[in-house]
Amino acid sequence: SSTVYGxxxxxxxxxMKKMGISFTxxxxxxxxxxxxxxxxxxxxxxxxxxxxxxxxxxxxxERFAKAAHAHGxxxxxxxxxxxxxxxRPFEWGADIVTHSTTKYMDGHDATVGGCIVDSGNFDWxxxxxxxxxxxxxxxSYHGITYAERFGKEGAYITKATAQLMRDLGSTPAPMNAYLxxxxxxxxxxxxxxxxxxxxxxxxxxxxxxxxAWVNYAxxxxxxxxxxxxxxxxxxxxGVISFGVKGGRKAAEAFMAKLEQIIIATHVADARTCILHPxxxxxxxxxxxxxxxAGVGPDLVRLSVGIEYVDDxxxxxxxxxxxx
Numbered sequence: 001s002s003t004v005y006g007x008x009x010x011x012x013x014x015x016m017k018k019m020g021i022s023f024t025x026x027x028x029x030x031x032x033x034x035x036x037x038x039x040x041x042x043x044x045x046x047x048x049x050x051x052x053x054x055x056x057x058x059x060x061x062e063r064f065a066k067a068a069h070a071h072g073x074x075x076x077x078x079x080x081x082x083x084x085x086x087x088r089p090f091e092w093g094a095d096i097v098t099h100s101t102t103k104y105m106d107g108h109d110a111t112v113g114g115c116i117v118d119s120g121n122f123d124w125x126x127x128x129x130x131x132x133x134x135x136x137x138x139x140s141y142h143g144i145t146y147a148e149r150f151g152k153e154g155a156y157i158t159k160a161t162a163q164l165m166r167d168l169g170s171t172p173a174p175m176n177a178y179l180x181x182x183x184x185x186x187x188x189x190x191x192x193x194x195x196x197x198x199x200x201x202x203x204x205x206x207x208x209x210x211x212a213w214v215n216y217a218x219x220x221x222x223x224x225x226x227x228x229x230x231x232x233x234x235x236x237x238g239v240i241s242f243g244v245k246g247g248r249k250a251a252e253a254f255m256a257k258l259e260q261i262i263i264a265t266h267v268a269d270a271r272t273c274i275l276h277p278x279x280x281x282x283x284x285x286x287x288x289x290x291x292x293a294g295v296g297p298d299l300v301r302l303s304v305g306i307e308y309v310d311d312x313x314x315x316x317x318x319x320x321x322x323x
Contacts, residue, residue: 051217051239
């Protein structure tokens with residue numbers, strides 16, 4: 001998906017390209033013909049995000065899973081924003097799910113981490129020529145052929161832990177794991193509150209005279225409203241994007257007047273965080289370049305926390321009043 005998080009895009013388009021791995025990017029709302037044309041003879045996987053960061057595009061998981069399986073490859077889905085509480089991609093055909101546990105799973109800006117979840121549903125042996133790492137002997141681990149020894153239920157994740165984690169060292173320290181586990185214990189409660197608060201905030205912004213537009217799938221009339229109801233009937237996430245009338249200068253003035261909401265690049269936290277990319281993370285870009293990158297000069301990204309929602313709205317209201 002072309003709308004994946006910027007850090008993921010750079011990993012795919014730049015870093016992994018230097019390692020000899022190329023990616024074909026497609027609009028997640030592309031036609032069936034465009035999606036079909038994106039597959040190459042040596043395509044190994046399809047990757048997307050259930051809710052794109054920060055574009056908030058809702059991926060049609062079932063459609064992309066069917067396309068991937070028709071070509072004998074797995075669908076890998078980043079489910080960070082929705083979390084397993086609000087979206088269960090395996091039920092719609094996804095084969096592997098990834099999470100940045102730094103976000104809602106931790107939820108308190110305490111630790112950095114990530115995880116892989118294997119559904120155990122993809123038949124690697126049926127497409128043995130595409131996945132020799134799983135279907136031929138591993139010389140570094142007693143000559144085991146993972147697909148034969150562990151079957152489709154365990155081949156992928158066993159290789160990930162027994163070989164790749166061993167060699168690359170991507171394991172959390174005990175304290176980090178402890179902090180993450182603390183966050184997981186309240187994940188269901190927090191996600192419910194994040195979504196309730198975000199819905200009220202989105203409705204407030206959508207009716208405000210100084211707001212040009214609001215992007216939140218929970219709003220009726222949003223492009224992804226119906227798709228979100230299908231895949232995430234209990235809510236999507238707490239992240240909203242919106243535009244301030246008056247463009248870059250108005251957005252900067254609005255940001256400067258906030259008193260409670262934290263200005264930060266972090267998202268999906270218990271505390272409400274906000275960012276105006278044009279004056280911070282993307283400040284080196286012109287307005288024209290910002291629009292081309294999908295991050296217009298008026299765009300503000302708001303990650304609604306679990307504080308008392310009237311306080312969040314009051315802070316937004318007084319800051320907008322100052323413009």
